[in-house]
Ligand code: SF4
């Protein structure tokens with residue numbers, strides 16, 4: 001049998017088994033076969049606000065009040081996740097700007113203990129790297145935490161930092177190389193988008209997000225509260241838009257739910273993707289919502 005035919009047969013069997021085997025049995029099978037249950041990636045906010053405030057920020061942080069998330073709450077979320085997913089590919093620590101949190105270092109050891117094999121990455125705009133002390137870099141190295149930087153058109157020596165961190169034995173790389181342009185969110189308040197189309201062209205559907213015991217398919221849903229509050233509008237988040245980790249405890253079920261659009265997709269862009277030149281936010285609604 002040709003390799004391509006074999007792959008096709010295996011995939012067909014997998015699709016069929018996804019449909020006929022109960023999710024809990026699929027989880028059991030994954031564990032029995034030694035693969036374990038797996039989530040590709042998850043991110044969380046350490047703070048909600050940011051020291052850069054870019055227009056079109058897809059976390060809506062220019063609109064967020066100053067908020068330092070509680071380390072204990074985050075650890076509790078990850079303990080819950082661990083009861084469902086034996087392993088997570090990538091864990092992104094972000095915000096807002098995570099380096100603003102005075103207790104950032106306190107999250108590293110518990111996270112590394114809960115998920116020893118995951119790639120754990122701090123996403124930063126780099127502005128505060130200069131202000132970090134020796135212990136910060138020592139802890140990153142000790143717990144094998146990477147630094148990933150988005151290359152904004154601001155006065156930060158990104159190249160220099162990548163080199164410096166590399167010399168210190170800390171993994172460092174660019175999260176996004178070109179931020180001279182920002183993708184427009186182009187949300188619509190009426191909820192008139194074609195959910196399937198918005199979902200199929202969505203680049204955020206793999207950016208799963210955890211907060212307060214809830215797991216979200218993407219970043220905009222848990223953070224839309226900042227925009228709702230600031231502009232006094234109502235992009236509604238329904239029970240269909242998140243997974244309550246106290247109620248759904250099957251990895252296979254969650255991964256299967258993440259393959260389909262959620263109710264909130266009706267607010268997302270289903271037209272051609274548009275970009276805008278990088279600029280600092282003026283906190284105007286049209287930075288996120290299409291008029
Ligand atoms: S640096 Fe990142 S988190 Fe901060 S406002 Fe810009 S896009 Fe948002």
Ligand code: SF4
Pocket residue numbers: 198199202203204205217218219220221261262264265266268
């Ligand atoms: S709500 Fe749907 S379309 Fe919008 S960002 Fe999330 S997954 Fe993508």
